Amino acid sequence: MVSPVQITKEIDARGSFCPGPLMELIRNIKTAQVGDVIAVLSGDPGSVKDIPAWVEKAKHEFLGIEDVEGEVKRFIVRKAH
Amino acid sequence: MKQILVLGGGTGGTLVANLLAKKLKDEAKITLVSASSRHLYQPGWLYVPFGWQDPRGLSRSLKSLLNKRVQLEIGRVSHLDPHAQSVTLESGHTLHYDYLVVATGSRVTPEDVPGLAEGAHHFYTEEAAWKLHAALEEFNGGKIVVGVGGLPHKCPVAPLEFTFLLDEYLTRKGIRQQTEITYTYPINRVFSIESVAEMAEPLLKERGINIETFFNLESVDPEKKLAISMEGSELPYDLLVMIPPHRGAKFLEGSPIADAQGWVYTDRHTLQVKDFPNIYALGDTTNLPISKAGSTAHFEAPVIAEHIAAAIQGRPVDPKHATYNGKVTCFLEAGYEKASILAFDYDTPPKPPTPSWLYHYEKMAFNKAYWYLVPTGVI
Numbered sequence: 001m002v003s004p005v006q007i008t009k010e011i012d013a014r015g016s017f018c019p020g021p022l023m024e025l026i027r028n029i030k031t032a033q034v035g036d037v038i039a040v041l042s043g044d045p046g047s048v049k050d051i052p053a054w055v056e057k058a059k060h061e062f063l064g065i066e067d068v069e070g071e072v073k074r075f076i077v078r079k080a081h
Numbered sequence: 082m083k084q085i086l087v088l089g090g091g092t093g094g095t096l097v098a099n100l101l102a103k104k105l106k107d108e109a110k111i112t113l114v115s116a117s118s119r120h121l122y123q124p125g126w127l128y129v130p131f132g133w134q135d136p137r138g139l140s141r142s143l144k145s146l147l148n149k150r151v152q153l154e155i156g157r158v159s160h161l162d163p164h165a166q167s168v169t170l171e172s173g174h175t176l177h178y179d180y181l182v183v184a185t186g187s188r189v190t191p192e193d194v195p196g197l198a199e200g201a202h203h204f205y206t207e208e209a210a211w212k213l214h215a216a217l218e219e220f221n222g223g224k225i226v227v228g229v230g231g232l233p234h235k236c237p238v239a240p241l242e243f244t245f246l247l248d249e250y251l252t253r254k255g256i257r258q259q260t261e262i263t264y265t266y267p268i269n270r271v272f273s274i275e276s277v278a279e280m281a282e283p284l285l286k287e288r289g290i291n292i293e294t295f296f297n298l299e300s301v302d303p304e305k306k307l308a309i310s311m312e313g314s315e316l317p318y319d320l321l322v323m324i325p326p327h328r329g330a331k332f333l334e335g336s337p338i339a340d341a342q343g344w345v346y347t348d349r350h351t352l353q354v355k356d357f358p359n360i361y362a363l364g365d366t367t368n369l370p371i372s373k374a375g376s377t378a379h380f381e382a383p384v385i386a387e388h389i390a391a392a393i394q395g396r397p398v399d400p401k402h403a404t405y406n407g408k409v410t411c412f413l414e415a416g417y418e419k420a421s422i423l424a425f426d427y428d429t430p431p432k433p434p435t436p437s438w439l440y441h442y443e444k445m446a447f448n449k450a451y452w453y454l455v456p457t458g459v460i
Contacts, residue, residue, distance in 0.1 A: 015349065015407050015427030016370035018237050020273035024370045026297060027232035027326075031342065046275055053269050057295045057312050 005063060005076060008036040014043045014072055022050045025077065029060065032079045037063065043072045051075045083109045083393050086168060086176055087151075088158055089184035090115030090143045091123075093364030093378030095456040097182050100386035102148035103458065109393050111150060112176065113143075114168070116157040120146050121207070122451055123235075124375065127242055127414070129210035130217055131250045136207045146456040158185070158332045163357045180359050180389045183338070183345055185330035187235055187365035187373055193326045194231055196301030201230060201308075201323040204243065216320060217250065222259030223319030226308055229267050230298045231326025235365055235373035238413045238423070240264070240324055241272060241281055245416035247322075248288045262289075263316060265296035265308075277413070277423060280433050284415060298323055327373070329366050344368035349427070350404040352385050361385040371427075372409045379455055380408040412444040420444050 011028055013021035021042035028038050040051070048065065052075075055062040061078040068074050087098045090113060098113045105111070119140040128134035144153050156170035161181075169175045189205045191198040204210040227244045244264045251257040264271065264285060270278040271285060271292060285292055299311040301321065308316045308323065328334065329343025338354050339345045346355035347367035354360040363385055364378030371377060387402035407427030414420045415436035422440045423431040434440070454460045 011370070012349075013370040017274050017425050017430045018277075018372045018409065018423070019233065019370070020268075021370070022268050023232055023273050026267055030232065030297075050269060054295065057269075058297070 005037055007039045007076065008032065010039040010041065010074075012041050014041050016042075017044070020044065021047050021075075022054055025051060025075070026054070026058075029058075029077070029079050034079050034081060036079050038077050038079065040075045040077075041068060041072055042075060043070070045071065047073065047075060051077075083179040084177060085109050085111045085180045085182070085389060086178035087111065087113040087182040087184060088168065089113075089186055089364070089366070090117065090120055090153075091184060091186050091364065091378070092375040092455060093186075093366075093382055094182065094184035095120060095143065095146055096379065096382040096458055097184065097363065097385050098151045099146075099148045099456065099458050100382060101389060102150040104386060104390040105393060106150065110152070112152045112154055113147065114154045114156055114158060114170065114176070115143055116155070118143055118155050120456060122448070123205075125448060126204050126207065126210040127239060127246070129207070130202075130204050130213040130243075131246060132214055132218070136210060139207070141452060146452070158330065160332060161336055161338070163337055163354075163360060166359070178359075180392070181361070182385055182389075183333070183354070183360065183362040183366055184364050184378065185333065185366050187233075187327040187329060188331075189325040190328045191230070191325035193328075194298055194300060196303050197230055197298070197323060197325060200301035200303030200306070201321040201325075203230070203323060203325055204239075205235070205324060213322065220256070220260075220320055222256050224261045224263070224317060225320045225322065226263045226265065226316050226318040227322045228263075228265030228293075228296060228298070228308075228324070230323030232267065232297075233373060234324045234327050236411075237273065237372050237374070238277075238411060240266070242414040243322065244290060245284065245288070246414060248290060249416040261291065263291040263293055263318075265293040265298075265310075265316070267295070267297045269294050274423070274425075274430060276430060277433050280421065280435070281413075281415075284436070288416075327365070333366070338362075340368060349407070351388065352381055352405055353388075361388065371407055372411065374409060374411055375455070376410050380410075381405050382458075412440060412447070414441065414444065418442075
């Protein structure tokens, strides 16, 4: 559990193969304000690797992963710049 | 008599209106509002830059595709008041509804990325596809950069398809050796779906195409001819082809039913709009995290038509069309008269077959048969 953190916006990307949870996260990060915390719900096992890798590459802040139910996880990211 | 208003004359709007007319006959008044009197077959624009498709063959009279029970009103929506259940057009004409279907699609917004409109080409409008054709005709070698210039964008496979067809075009023109092609993509592989990326990456490499992943376009410098990413890389180009970011229809931006970019808050199964059960949305205009593509609208339309028809007829919804399961199907052109096909839904990722001539010719046939099969609801 990642707490306490105030989530600005949560994106429900469950069931998204195309464009996929990471693409949904990127588009939401672009329109967010610096400092906003964005959460994305994903049931894609690949997200565990893909999302932190992009967040590091794009120099945002990865706050953590929470289990939601079954395969679904919540990925929490702060827009850093 | 109940009034049904359908906004948008693309695949989703045309199909929903026709399905409703078939189900309800004279039990409701159905009006479709479209900004254009033409229905566009947008997937055909992919071939226009190469001179392989005349864009004039990619549109037809919308009226000719509509059931005679559907009233067509040409006009652009300026305002939606979901509480008053009314829609006002730019002409000042106000229409009232009992049920509303929002199918106003997406629009490209290159102005959202500094330098993109001035520095880059794309093929997501008829005019832009023509301009890119002229630029490619004049092109005699150098660096071409192709990629995703912003998110979201419709037809997720189109940048890959364009890159494969570009390689074929330049080879046929005899200038492939003098041209360096670089394909860029926002995430850490060449396509969002892993199985598609695993199929496409070796094909790109085989054809000598450079790959630049983790590339989210931040700006374009048209003077220095540089494409700059938010991850910090810079790519020089002689010709830049970048899919612009998209937004929903202008009147939806900040409306009570949509977010700031105009994407409508839509239930993933019933396609009802949040807080307004008499409004439905489909196709590109929804905020659903799925492909913005004609095929999405095609599979969504029967669900909306059934829900509205059942409500008007006071009967239960036919379970066959009660919910949308995220179904999308699309072809992926791989160049040299070969293509693959992607079919998936919310629960099942696609398993694309190796590109073959079979799917390419199936796609060619579909491009012609679309007019007879899809908007009319035959399939």
